Amino acid sequence: MEARVPPRQLAFALPHAESLSRDNFLEGPANADALGLIDRWPDWPNRVMLLIGPEGSGKSHLASIWAEQSGARSIASHALTAAAVPGALATGALVVEDLNLGAFDERALFHLLNLAREDEASVLITARVAPVALPIELRDLRSRLRAIPVVQLLPPDDQLFRALIVKFCADRQLAIDENVVSFLASRIERSFAAARETVGQLDAEALRLGRPVTRALAAELLRGG
Structure with a gap:
């Protein structure tokens, strides 16, 4: 009997709110x-x-x-x-x-x-x-x-870069722990655009696979699959 392959979950790009208030600006x-x-x-x-x-x-x-x-x-x-x-x-x-x-x-x-x-x-x-x-x-x-x-505006230092990763995750309501933040901060280009893009990809991949955001998932994403 042929095994049934479970359907692949689709990830929908839902809008997310990025706060632009003074209180939410990372200094x-x-x-x-x-x-x-x-x-x-x-x-x-x-x-x-x-x-x-x-x-x-x-x-x-x-x-x-x-x-x-x-x-x-x-x-x-x-x-x-x-x-x-x-x-x-x-x-x-x-x-x-x-x-x-x-x-x-x-x-x-x-x-x-x-x-x-x-x-x-x-x-x-x-x-x-x-x-x-x-x-x-x-x-x-x-x-x-x-x-x-x-x-x-200059490139972010390590502290600001890590804070940006946390903020972009919070904007998308993604639960993320310190291990994931440290892993990403040490492996992606240290730029604002790279942090935002990587968090967006991580969000989409977690939704597609129905998995929480973990260090293992981040590692799979950065390996390319």
Whole structure:
């Protein structure tokens, strides 16, 4: 008699809430300068500031904290148009998210910086790299961006990295013990993006197999199956 193979459980990518409140921001040497900038507002060295850091380093979380404090609106850089600039600055504070290569209207951004100066508005721009690394064609904009003070988010130290793994698990309501945290922290790339991606994969694998999150499961995942 042919043995019946049990059906494979499917893993569904259910939405999960990642808290962006001030209380849930993980502090460490890597983000101390950036958090200090947010906490010092409106006493900034310049009305427009640039927050630079790799993917997943906390730029959006810090921008959300500042928006709550300042009443700032938020707009993605690729969605910024010249016509949208006056409305975007209506509250006197604005977050421009994710200033990336070739993904924004240079003239709209230049118009925004000019109007912000005229209106004495505060603007926080987030980006993965400094403006000097962007091949901006509009010379006046290139000059203006390079004059804006930059605050950088650095790679996480060991303590912050382990705390990030715990937080990403908590965001997904995953029960995880110290053995799993230590195992992951010593074996994956020490970056914010790697921690988030690995926890997401671990969550999906635990759901697919109907198993708890253990060191053994983490080892299987990192081995590739």
